[in-house]
Amino acid sequence: MQNSKLKQIQQESEKIKKLPIHTDYISVQNFFNVRIQKVYDCLILEKEELNVIKKNFANLLTNYGDKTGYEASNTGIRIIDFFPYQHSTTAEQFYIAKSWMQNVLERIKNLSDKSIVFIFSYDNQTLTVRFHQKRDGEFWLADPNS
Numbered sequence: 819m820q821n822s823k824l825k826q827i828q829q830e831s832e833k834i835k836k837l838p839i840h841t842d843y844i845s846v847q848n849f850f851n852v853r854i855q856k857v858y859d860c861l862i863l864e865k866e867e868l869n870v871i872k873k874n875f876a877n878l879l880t881n882y883g884d885k886t887g888y889e890a891s892n893t894g895i896r897i898i899d900f901f902p903y904q905h906s907t908t909a910e911q912f913y914i915a916k917s918w919m920q921n922v923l924e925r926i927k928n929l930s931d932k933s934i935v936f937i938f939s940y941d942n943q944t945l946t947v948r949f950h951q952k953r954d955g956e957f958w959l960a961d962p963n964s
Contacts, residue, residue: 824938827945830909831916849900849914850921856929860885861951862892886956890937894948911945912938922949 855864858875870878882888895918897911898904906914919936926934932951937958939946950958 821940824940827908827912827940830907831912834910834913845900849918852895854922854925854929858885859951860889860892861926861929861949862889863895864892884953884956886950886953886958889950890948890958893950894946896944896946898944908940908943908945915945915947918947919949 852863855862857870858872879885879888882891897906897914897918901914904910915938923934930951932953934949935952935958937948937950939948
């Protein structure tokens with residue numbers, strides 16, 4: 819974690835022993851079963867079947883820079899969107915996000931053999947989680963080696 823505020827959120831989440839979530843089964847099911855599709859070697863979150871032809875995909879990549887940019891831009895979830903009545907702290911959202919990350923890693927085993935990079939962002943009590951496959955020569959936002 820590079821950002822000091824996110825590091826603090828992570829540390830606060832480690833103190834949580836049991837998350838006080840009171841929600842319905844459908845919300846939990848929707849959260850853990852977000853559809854993950856593979857489109858031209860990119861993993862994306864999608865609500866419905868996506869038909870992208872190769873020519874259109876090449877045009878999409880120019881908008882995002884590369885496959886990593888496309889992937890990271892299309893895998894973001896906000897925890898509060900799935901649990902809108904929880905009023906969870908950011909640390910609680912981070913705690914929930916860690917479970918979601920494990921779920922994603924398990925679900926994409928058959929879709930990719932690449933390492934997965936998870937990105938957390940924080941904005942006004944809202945935590946967003948994104949991911950992308952690690953590709954040689956590609957990175958999103960900042961080179962992790964710099």
